[in-house]
Amino acid sequence: MDRLIERCAGLDVHQKTLTACIRVPKEGGGRHQETRRFATTTHGVIVLGDWLASHGVTLVGMESTGVYWKPVYYLLEDRFECWLLNAQHMHNVPGRKTDVADAAWIAELVEHGLVRPSFVPPKPIRELRELTRYRRVLVEERARETQRLQRVLEDAGIKLTSVATDVLGVSSRAMLAALVGGERDPGVLAGLAKGRLRAKLPELREALEGRFGAHHRLLVSELLAHIDYIEEAIERVSEEVERQMAPFAREIELLDTIPGVNRRTAEVLIAEIGPDMSRFASSAHLASWAGMCPGNNESAGKHRSGRTRKGSPWLRTALVEAAQAASRTKDTYLSAQFARLRRRAGRTGHKKAVVAVGHTLLVIAYHILDRHQGYEELGADYFTRRENTEVHRDRLVRQLQRLGYQVRLESAA
DSSP states (O other), X not given: OOOOOSSEEEEEEOSSEEEEEEEXXXXXXXXXXXXXXXXXXXXXXXXXXXXXXXXXXXXXXXXXXXXXHHHHHHHHTTTSEEEEEOGGGOOOOTTOOSHHHHHHXXXXXXXXXXXXXXXXXXXXXXXXXXXXHHHHHHHHXXXXXXXXXXXXXXXXXXXXXXXXXXXXXXXXXXXXXXXXXXXXXXXXXXXXXXXXXXXXXXXXXXXXXXXXXXXXHHHHHHHHHHHHHHHHHHHHHHHHHHHHTGGGHHHHHHHTTSTTOOHHHXXXXXXXXXXXXXXXXXXXXXXXXXXXXXXXXXXXXXXXOOOOOOOOHHHHHHHHHHHHHHHTXXXXXXXXXXXXXXXXXXXXXXXXXXXXXXXXXXXXXXXXXXXXXXXXXXXTTHHHHHSOHHHHHHHHHHHHHHTTOOOOOOOXX
């Protein structure tokens, strides 16, 4: 087997310790292999780096084990070429599962070029990832607290959510603050409504009559305080994201031209895939890395489930939300694609169409970032224009005939 890397090392990383195996040329020919164990503290990784440098190691490979690889990778990347390796690509021979064997196996795979490195973004993009992902966690936590608030109100017999669209809107917050303050008169509470909600005063009076007790008062007070804190935290994190996104303002502006993609989605795209598309050979490679394309599962001429494989859940969530927004746009290529795929896929059409449109959004983002050009709308009639006119006409006629109609065609003047 050809040897591609002369001096390399493999790391088997755990929470407290890591095992390192080096493979370097031996004097007089052959290969020298040596294994040592190090702590994963900063000092331990620095000692590891010195040991690797003393043997002239140029490339270090390590398995992506949870988050334990991150501090090791970040401390070594300035001194060596580091490869983060997919665990699914490195299955060892059964019965040889030890830390030493794993480290040696990783070193051998790297030495002979049998594995490919995973995409690890540069430091500025990694920092943006941490911020946008934490903001997503805060948004989801706010949604959970809002649901808890609704359950407490239901338990108290307060049917505010049956009348008001937003339980955290200006009118609803004023009513909840009055409830916490001790007000129980439904008429007084309903009188706090503002804007269009005042047209529903009779329904509000009926909905606000309940049995709001002392424990409900405590729970609602704590939930509202927690929601306020989360919203303030979201605002602070968003301000920091906006500050660190300043160098990518042009890319954000270009991505914002895609239907269904707003500024926050564009920020997630930059944080997850970065602005440099040269790291991906093509848009298809990017879609495969993100897990936003169908799988290929064929054996003996039989095609099995082609469900998408696992990718970045943060990127997938942003793309799915953007796809759902794009499907509701008017007279756009993406909305036409969604309607076409949903109709063709049958019972599971909605989910499949959303993922397919999400894939299209990712491909569009790739080309926008690669060419530095804004989105060009193809139009809702793109698929109709692409088809043969006669074939499309005959299909429509057959559909009407199956519904029991007799069709007679006349050319328009």
